[in-house]
Amino acid sequence: MFQGCHKNRQTGLGEQQGLQGLDARVSSQGDRLLQVEGLTKLFGTLRACDGVNLDIARGEIHALLGENGAGKSTLVKMLFGSLEPNVGTILWNNQNVRLTNPAEARKLGIGMVFQHFSLFEALTAAENIALSLDATTPLRATADRARELSSAYGLPLDPNALVGDLSVGERQRIEIIRCLLQQPELIILDEPTSVLTPQEADKLFETLERLRAEGKSILYISHRLEEVKRICDRATVMRHGKVVAHCDPRQETAASLARMMVGADVKIASRGEGTTAGEPRLVVRNLSRKPANPFATALKNVSLSVRGGELIGIAGVAGNGQSELFEAISGEVLQDQAETVSIRSRPAGRIGISERRRLGAAFVPEERLGHAAAPRMTLSENLLLARHHTDRTFAGKSGLLHFGAVKRAAQRISQAMDVRKSGDDPEASALSGGNLQKFIIGRELDRQPAVMVVNQPTWGVDAGAAARIRQALVELARAGSAVLVISQDLDELFEISDAIAVMHHGELSAPIPIAEASFERIGLLMGGADASGHATAAA
């Protein structure tokens, strides 16, 4: 059983009171700022939130844990006024409130920092902040206020810097300052560290602790268990729309928290025997790319070699050139010289993605809907999307399609990867993120590619599906393929890679063998420490 943890399977009021009695520490810490009782939200027949109870005291950092699709975002949307609950009450300072739009929530003192920022890249930080204030506030006053806040909370930021020039961490600071300017009592942070280096995350935690010391409350949404254990006072765990536990994360282990989230033990990919690596199958030589638009990252002299049987990971904060590198390797963007990219010893820099696939390469881009798959098309059509050039059984020389064969293959892939879907051949957008990702990975694995390049294999995917995908990638490498995984998730890379290289400002460090790699070392490289030196050494 989970120690120090109150399980709350039913959602009766009595249970709730029991909870209050049990958790004495909370009441000693002060009054309740927000109390949610029996909150339920239906989408059609789906109970996205089912009788959710939650209370947040003044001056605490409260973690909201759960897998994708557990109902966290639905709950938060209701707290932020952009969704109205079907049933249930929200008490703010012990008063019943109805939140019908975000402006009302802001007026009460609820602020939110989104996972995906909404900033104009062509404007300065101060201008972006001013957009959220009354039109009458002069820009200079806003900039001064922002500067004040940034020094008070340890969020270094130049209000006059163009957002386009700022790192992801700095952009997040703008969002946080923008939120703080509204003087909120409760700040909701949605997966704030998913875009930060370990060192940047440390700085964020200091800021959060300072806010807590001032008596502000923070609702911290995350699936990173170590950091929840580190900074959160209490945690509420959700699964399938229900609250399954309230607990003190400091008294839990990461494994026990994961078990609550997932409902079962989480498997860790077994790396298997590191076979002796074979011939280089994917080689990138001195790849440089000018930025395609003012806000894209230039690639600077990237070199890399992946052997058969090897799984190389590329770490880095988002926006440091990973997507640009992926596009260049996949052939969605061609290179000037054919030798820049070789696939199975053939120069491939001048040929497109279909021809590169024919050389035995397979690609999985970061975005599932709209890049890897067309949302409004069926799974079998989406299978055809990536395989029409490599599988003659799908599309003959005459140009006629053989939908029977495509559908059978789609079924086979769904079975092999345990893709759970509603109908026989549903639209891609009807699948959950994890199931669609399993299908997209399976679509490539089914070909047994000699070279596999994956960008963010488990981004936004539930733990069960993520474990399955990681295992499949490891197995592919062990079977002799060259596998390149680009990921922001360091835990993932440490779990599956044979060596990890780091991308920063469009440069790629030399790969560090997993035995010599540590979080700290990789984290420093992600922050830009001396990456160029390594790249030169590699070139």
Add this chain to the structure above:
Amino acid sequence: MRFELVRRPERSALFSALSPFLAFGLTLIAGAILFALIGQNPVNALYSYFVEPLTEIWSLHELAIKAAPLILIAVGLTICYRSNNWNIGAEGQFIIGGIVGSILPVLYPEFQSPLVLPLMLLMGMVGGAVYAAVPAFLKARFNTNEILTSLMLVYVAQLLLDWLVRGPWRNPGGMNFPETRQFDAQAVLPELFPSSGRANWGIVFALVAAVLAWLMLSRTLKGFEIRVMGASPRAARFAGFSAKRMVFFVFLLSGALAGLAGISEVSGAIGQLRPTISPGYGFTAIIVAFLGRLNPLGAVAAGLLLALTYLGGEAAQISLGVSEKVARVFQGMLLFFVLGCDTLIHYRIRRVAQAIAPSSITDTPAASSSEAAALEAGGTGGAR
């Protein structure tokens, strides 16, 4: 207080299919009100407009004559629009097709051969395709907006035709009327059943084109490419499909079909070139394409309906004494209602109580911030 459109979490399949019928029903109601307002008995007026033309054999032939160009053009536009390319200039490609196809009978009347007609049709298609290649090239090369360029080229084509028939191509024995010489029998598209009416092979071309286009869209890799390109351009690039080649393909194809419609009309229904050879077929075909749900077979049904509005307009002019512009009014209402129905099937209207606070705008400045956008838009995206 103001209104905003909010995307529905799921659209009703039933209403999507019913939408063209709903639109037609609403057009009839609005038409009845319109007729009542100008002092006509709405029932009689609608009868003579929409039913009477269908009661006689000869007027069914006329329906086929009017429907043929509409369907031919709309089939091409359907393919174009499915790939997310917006050719609005089919009227111009229709006219150029008519002009280029008429080169042989107008300039070389002495060339007599059974090959004349096939050559004319071929040249008409080439003419339309080449004319459509202009906006395609401009889009692929300079990223211009094809809606504007293709539309503007319509006026160029109209003026070119006007100049030709008043100038160099005017019939030397035609008493200075602005028209070319009458085509010889070999240059005229034959009628299907000469005993009962004028309908010519144009309608057959239209039906064949519709079936072939449907087969292409649903059964071939090229059709798949077109659909992916329209549904998700980035996914199409990932699939290895080239957007630039697609621009040329769909513009050339739709231009060729419009050109074929043009020369068929000139050769079959008119028999010579005149300053005006189209009552706006190229524009009306846009309505046909949308009313036909961007499906080539749907375009056949929609083409017949729109042809009826032309016939009804003529009939109403005669029996009711109203302006023939009434046909354009009906066509406009039909497009308005079909687009309105489609919009309301995908979105619902939400009333916003007060003017939006400046602060709540900021969370949705960029399209990329989809999460924030969904939140602010009332969270209807929450079910995703």
